[in-house]
Amino acid sequence: MHFVFMGVSGSGKSTAALGAVKRLGLPFAEADAFHPEANIAKMAAGTPLDDADRRPWLESLAEWIGERERAGESSVMACSALKRSYRDILRGGAPGVFFIHLHGSTDLIAERLRARSDHFMPSSLLNSQASTLEPLGPDEEGVVLDIAHTPDELVEESARAITSALGRSGR
Template sequence: MSAVPDFAFCALIVMGVSGSGKSTIANALGQRLGWIVEDADWFHPASNVEKMSAGIALTDADRWSWLRAVTAEIGRRRVSGQSIVMACSALKRAYRDILVHGHRDTRIVYLRGDKNLIDDRLRARDAHFMPPELLESQFETLEEPTEDERPIVVDIDATVDDIADRIVTMLAPGRTLS
């Protein structure tokens, strides 16, 4: 594990399709950085969870109240002076714009992965409301972050430790992020 650089951010939003490792990487980052970790899935209204559990993809209309709840949580942490790592799919630019809301102290971490690898991961996990059958809709919805969003982009075909170490290293002051 690499040494944790001295920097002050408010929020890291760890994004990607279902099965890309958002929760796992967010937890690893929270441990390394000593930050609070939340999972945006916890902020979904029951109606969204019911739809996904039934194999029905969410619409933008389904997501707006959820995104506002996640953004409010990030804002609460900011006001209290706490930094947070938020695992959140944030598949579209419009969603990320709501979450970041122009705050320079909020960064996007994009977990990029091969559809076959992610499908294998989804089929191997138990007790999650997101069925593997919705993976295709996730990739159809995905708008990869663009350079102007200042994303940290990491491929997920490495160990959790390697991925988390790379992200922490890329957060170091003065680093050019790729």
């Protein structure tokens, strides 16, 4: 199975995913590292990406998932995966993609983004991301976790969700 920590920038995707990876020993990909320079420059300038910008990026992420699948490995990825259509592209990489949606108030996320200085994504794009976000549909495999919990609690909850999903899949 393949686990994608999803949500808007500043929701704690990388922190929770890396914590779960440390506990479970699964391969990890940070989706931001797959962005072409043009996408990073666009976001750093405060311009939201459009679907045409995102498509090749999402396809490269789906390929990474597919490579893990072909190697017989489960995996973890931190990726915004804001729209259902984006998640569909990721699911194209392999069967068994499970989403862990880190969700919370935009006020809390905005506060976190303002405190962060080591990322290309400006807090001015939060509203754009929040308006783009499509929650998981009832037919999408995944869970929603509240980011009001501490990072340690989110790691614990996500590790539990991953372990449970792996147990159900027989992997």
